[in-house]
Amino acid sequence: MRRGRTRRLAAAAAALVLTALASGTWGAVSEEEVQRVASHLRCPVCQNLSVADSPSEMAKEMRGLIRERLERGETPEEVTAYFVSKYGEWVLLSPRPSGFNLLVWLLPFAVVLGGAVAVWTVVRRWHARAGAAAPARPADPATLERVRREVKTPERGSRA
Numbered sequence: 001m002r003r004g005r006t007r008r009l010a011a012a013a014a015a016l017v018l019t020a021l022a023s024g025t026w027g028a029v030s031e032e033e034v035q036r037v038a039s040h041l042r043c044p045v046c047q048n049l050s051v052a053d054s055p056s057e058m059a060k061e062m063r064g065l066i067r068e069r070l071e072r073g074e075t076p077e078e079v080t081a082y083f084v085s086k087y088g089e090w091v092l093l094s095p096r097p098s099g100f101n102l103l104v105w106l107l108p109f110a111v112v113l114g115g116a117v118a119v120w121t122v123v124r125r126w127h128a129r130a131g132a133a134a135p136a137r138p139a140d141p142a143t144l145e146r147v148r149r150e151v152k153t154p155e156r157g158s159r160a
Contacts, residue, residue, distance in 0.1 A: 018020050029070040037066050050093055080108055084106045 034051045041062065043054035051059045051066075062083070069079045095104055152160050 029067055033070055033076070034063055034067050037070070037079050038063050040080060042091050042095055043093070044087060 038052035038059075039050045041051040042049050043049050043059045043062070044055060045056040046059045049059075066079055069082065069089045070076070074082075080092070089095060107114040
């Protein structure tokens with residue numbers, strides 16, 4: 001009974017392999033997978049475009065090489081590592097957060113934090129100045145008397 005079961009499993013596996021080979025899907029890589037890897041790599045010719053977006057011949061060759069390597073069974077990380085070994089870290093559109101590149105990732109946050117602290121400090125100082133009123137000085141008695149008389153006596157020409 002085991003023998004019959006093993007033969008059936010082997011026949012089913014062979015049928016699957018033959019079907020995959022006949023349909024051409026064995027090792028086929030979708031364009032989406034190629035584009036996903038290519039979108040993380042910088043084109044050496046059009047330095048501000050990814051390999052996925054660049055129309056240059058070099059980018060077309062790189063996309064072909066990405067497809068070949070993925071069809072051979074390499075992972076996207078291995079394909080990316082190949083291009084990094086060939087062109088250096090520069091080929092990555094977004095640098096890895098390590099070493100000097102860590103500064104590229106952290107500096108924007110540090111600048112925003114520093115700006116927020118500066119604004120908070122300035123606003124706090126402005127608020128402290130506005131809240132501190134000058135102490136009242138005793139008024140001159142002659143001036144006080146003059147003000148009292150003017151308040152009691154209406155001005156001429158007014159309809160008090």
